[in-house]
Amino acid sequence: MGQVLANGLIAGSAYALVALGFAVIYGTTRFFHVAHGAIYTAGAYITYALAVLCRIPLGVAIPAAVILSCVLGLLTETVIYRPLRRKYAAALVLLIASLGLYVVLQNAISLVFGDDIKSIRSASVQEGFNVLGARITLVQLVTLGVAAALFVATGLLLGRTRLGKALRAVASDLELARVTGIDTDRSILFAFGLGSALAAVAAILVSFDVDMTPTMGMNALLMGVVATIIGGIGSIPGAAVGGLLLGVAQHLGVWKIGSQWQDTIAFAVLLAFLLVRPQGIFGRKLRKAEI
Amino acid sequence: MDYLLHVLILIAIYSILSVSLNLISGYAGLLSVAHAALFGVGAYIAALLALHFHANFLVGILCAAIGAGLISLVVAAPSLRIHDDYFVLATFAFQVIAFGVMNNWIGLTGGPMGLPGIPQPTIFGVVISSHAQFLVLAAGFAVIAALLVRRLVRSPFGRVLKAIREDEVFAQSLGKNVMLYKLQVFAIGGGLAAVAGALYAHYITFIDPSSFTVTESIFILAMVIVGGSGSIAGSVVGAVLLVSLPEALRFVGMPSSVAANVRQMLYGGLLVVFMMFRPQGILGEFAFHRK
Amino acid sequence: MTAILEIHNLRKTFDGVSALDGTSLSVEERRIVSLIGPNGAGKTTLFNLVCGFLPSDGGSIIFRGVSFAGMKPHHIAGLGIGRTFQDLRLLRKVTVLDNVMLAFQHQAGEGVLRALAGWKTPREERANIQEARGLLEFVGLQGKAQDLAEALSYGQQKLLTLACCLAMNAELLLLDEPVAGIDPDTSQRILHLLRELRDEGKTIFLIEHNMEAVRAVSDFVVVMDEGRKIAEGTPEAVMQEPAVLEAYLT
Numbered sequence: 141m142g143q144v145l146a147n148g149l150i151a152g153s154a155y156a157l158v159a160l161g162f163a164v165i166y167g168t169t170r171f172f173h174v175a176h177g178a179i180y181t182a183g184a185y186i187t188y189a190l191a192v193l194c195r196i197p198l199g200v201a202i203p204a205a206v207i208l209s210c211v212l213g214l215l216t217e218t219v220i221y222r223p224l225r226r227k228y229a230a231a232l233v234l235l236i237a238s239l240g241l242y243v244v245l246q247n248a249i250s251l252v253f254g255d256d257i258k259s260i261r262s263a264s265v266q267e268g269f270n271v272l273g274a275r276i277t278l279v280q281l282v283t284l285g286v287a288a289a290l291f292v293a294t295g296l297l298l299g300r301t302r303l304g305k306a307l308r309a310v311a312s313d314l315e316l317a318r319v320t321g322i323d324t325d326r327s328i329l330f331a332f333g334l335g336s337a338l339a340a341v342a343a344i345l346v347s348f349d350v351d352m353t354p355t356m357g358m359n360a361l362l363m364g365v366v367a368t369i370i371g372g373i374g375s376i377p378g379a380a381v382g383g384l385l386l387g388v389a390q391h392l393g394v395w396k397i398g399s400q401w402q403d404t405i406a407f408a409v410l411l412a413f414l415l416v417r418p419q420g421i422f423g424r425k426l427r428k429a430e431i
Numbered sequence: 432m433d434y435l436l437h438v439l440i441l442i443a444i445y446s447i448l449s450v451s452l453n454l455i456s457g458y459a460g461l462l463s464v465a466h467a468a469l470f471g472v473g474a475y476i477a478a479l480l481a482l483h484f485h486a487n488f489l490v491g492i493l494c495a496a497i498g499a500g501l502i503s504l505v506v507a508a509p510s511l512r513i514h515d516d517y518f519v520l521a522t523f524a525f526q527v528i529a530f531g532v533m534n535n536w537i538g539l540t541g542g543p544m545g546l547p548g549i550p551q552p553t554i555f556g557v558v559i560s561s562h563a564q565f566l567v568l569a570a571g572f573a574v575i576a577a578l579l580v581r582r583l584v585r586s587p588f589g590r591v592l593k594a595i596r597e598d599e600v601f602a603q604s605l606g607k608n609v610m611l612y613k614l615q616v617f618a619i620g621g622g623l624a625a626v627a628g629a630l631y632a633h634y635i636t637f638i639d640p641s642s643f644t645v646t647e648s649i650f651i652l653a654m655v656i657v658g659g660s661g662s663i664a665g666s667v668v669g670a671v672l673l674v675s676l677p678e679a680l681r682f683v684g685m686p687s688s689v690a691a692n693v694r695q696m697l698y699g700g701l702l703v704v705f706m707m708f709r710p711q712g713i714l715g716e717f718a719f720h721r722k
Numbered sequence: 723m724t725a726i727l728e729i730h731n732l733r734k735t736f737d738g739v740s741a742l743d744g745t746s747l748s749v750e751e752r753r754i755v756s757l758i759g760p761n762g763a764g765k766t767t768l769f770n771l772v773c774g775f776l777p778s779d780g781g782s783i784i785f786r787g788v789s790f791a792g793m794k795p796h797h798i799a800g801l802g803i804g805r806t807f808q809d810l811r812l813l814r815k816v817t818v819l820d821n822v823m824l825a826f827q828h829q830a831g832e833g834v835l836r837a838l839a840g841w842k843t844p845r846e847e848r849a850n851i852q853e854a855r856g857l858l859e860f861v862g863l864q865g866k867a868q869d870l871a872e873a874l875s876y877g878q879q880k881l882l883t884l885a886c887c888l889a890m891n892a893e894l895l896l897l898d899e900p901v902a903g904i905d906p907d908t909s910q911r912i913l914h915l916l917r918e919l920r921d922e923g924k925t926i927f928l929i930e931h932n933m934e935a936v937r938a939v940s941d942f943v944v945v946m947d948e949g950r951k952i953a954e955g956t957p958e959a960v961m962q963e964p965a966v967l968e969a970y971l972t
Contacts (some may be wrong), residue, residue, distance in 0.1 A: 247692040414509045
């Protein structure tokens with residue numbers, strides 16, 4: 141039971157990171173940047189390309205990959221989303237464009253690297269430590285630690301810095317923010333950069349645990365989205381709680397009824413929230429129509 | 432010649448998919464990326480009934496349509512309770528989870544190995560064994576589906592759908608039970624997708640989960656968008672274009688491993704390009720704006 | 723005269739800010755009642771609550787003895803309440819005629835099965851088209867039936883929304899700023915139409931900022947400020963009350 145909980149929390153912290161990146165972007169732009177899943181995958185594969193193919197030491201490859209993923213995310217905003225927003229395109233239009241972008245990017249990765257599993261793990265399967273009765277490997281411990289640190293860092297960034305406050309202003313009311321002189325374009329860029337970096341880190345952490353495939357982003361995105369909804373759309377602590385809750389619920393469910401039901405459990409949790417508390421744990425009450 | 436017939440059969444099957452998704456997304460404005468899941472549900476229901484119960488082909492299609500219709504209702508009912516933009520997320524979640532079930536419930540679906548040996552359809556004692564015969568069958572169903580949807584959208588029912596897509600608050604203020612319309616549209620669209628699935632199962636005589644993924648849903652969406660949202664002729668045009676295009680790739684001499692990726696990148700790219708420059712599609716009238 | 727609409731102690735808060743703070747009022751049937759008050763007084767919020775677009779946080783809304791608590795907007799509309807919106811909601815990409823056609827109640831063709839089977843609907847459609855054209859003529863939009871709603875002028879669009887309310891056969895019309903922002907001629911036409919409708923037995927409850935219009939057309943005026951009623955009476959009486967003047971000046 142303790143092991144199940146531990147595994148759940150570890151998986152959950154990865155979900156939480158994806159959710160956080162997604163939430164930061166959604167909060168400022170108010171549309172679903174589905175291509176986030178592809179940026180996630182890119183983070184892992186760029187690391188692979190640098191570390192394994194170019195033999196660059198991990199200590200350099202990882203930060204470089206995070207930065208490059210960040211740039212990729214920024215490109216999607218400047219090349220695709222911003223021109224669409226200038227035309228006052230509806231959120232659905234941006235979403236559909238994002239879907240198309242996801243497909244293009246995932247397949248590009250598949251073309252370049254192939255569909256087989258790639259690994260950036262160097263050592264053999266690790267034994268792991270014994271923590272409170274549960275077996276946790278070093279990688280998993282690092283995942284927990286990094287996720288926690290990034291959450292705190294992001295919270296501080298958004299709460300204490302000027303850029304962060306500008307971002308929050310844009311998230312709460314775009315027009316008002318613009319009117320008060322905030323450079324909304326720059327804030328949105330910042331959101332994309334931050335969100336993409338977080339996604340890349342999550343992907344790298346997960347790859348150290350379970351390797352990578354070109355379709356990994358799809359599932360990660362789904363988990364991130366479910367976590368965002370149950371935590372409350374646009375809420376940072378919500379992303380954390382949602383991710384952890386989802387991870388634990390999933391692993392508990394799998395423990396009881398088998399691993400083939402992993403995804404179904406995620407949907408069941410999502411469904412439960414949609415029925416009982418659609419605004420999520422920390423979300424504001426969503427009004428169906430703006431009236 | 433046989434190859435040409437094969438392409439035409441695929442066009443017929445995909446026309447049913449694209450017309451039915453257009454009903455949901457183009458006419459009622461409910462963007463859904465779960466259509467491939469419903470396509471798959473139909474295929475599996477028809478296949479299982481034929482394999483285990485030696486069910487008649489027509490009975491199988493009927494059960495597939497009803498089954499998918501009911502599942503659509505079960506999915507849509509809670510999902511519609513939240514803000515419309517989040518409905519897409521719910522369909523996204525359902526799609527990925529449905530794939531998970533198809534892939535993991537090995538006892539029922541055969542898992543990744545799929546279900547082989549699906550019998551060819553028998554209509555009133557005649558076995559449909561040649562491509563030409565199947566084309567007649569598939570085209571027949573496609574015409575019925577197109578006429579059905581056309582009938583619906585040109586009726587007062589269709590008028591209400593258009594009202595819902597442009598301004599659902601206004602529609603409600605005129606006494607229209609918007610939720611009921613959305614549920615009906617989703618059920619009908621899902622039922623039709625299942626018909627396409629049953630046809631597909633009996634044509635290829637083998638189905639596996641890889642035909643019913645999210646990217647497949649996006650492919651069908653691309654047909655609707657490129658051809659034109661809110662235009663039945665457009666859906667057919669979209670199906671013709673997007674099914675023939677990748678087939679044309681074969682003649683350019685592209686190796687098949689690469690072709691699959693390039694095909695997907697093409698339609699992903701089309702989605703992005705159309706959203707940026709012509710969101711209503713070739714023949715369509717709805718550009719996803721809403722009040 | 724009986725009250726067709728009674729509102730008791732209605733409350734509504736948004737994120738801790740009180741929009742309606744115990745509003746009570748009643749609207750007598752076959753009257754034109756105007757709801758006035760400074761911006762932010764809660765007038766449109768009141769309309770939204772009556773029509774069911776927002777849930778209330780307390781109080782009751784009673785229409786002809788029926789309580790609206792928890793009712794969905796489409797159900798309320800079906801009971802005979804027509805509504806126009808401050809931001810002029812209608813279907814711009816649809817023809818004028820289709821906008822009105824949409825407003826007819828209990829259309830058989832709107833049901834899935836009837837729409838598909840279709841043996842009764844063409845006759846019903848033809849009858850509705852006749853009636854719709856009649857309504858368009860009544861409001862002065864004859865000849866515009868096949869134009870897209872977005873091609874109409876702002877004033878004509880307001881006339882169209884009025885035609886839609888009539889097509890609904892609504893007993894009570896809730897009109898949010900029916901003459902705001904339109905030219906004097908169309909304004910006069912609308913006010914004239916409202917009087918005609920009242921004489922035909924309809925009840926009109928409207929929100930307006932245009933005091934001349936209010937004076938010209940109202941049988942009764944209710945004044946709101948900061949979420950509650952502060953005065954009511956005939957237009958002349960109300961506009962002289964010190965409380966009302968103060969509300970507008972501060």
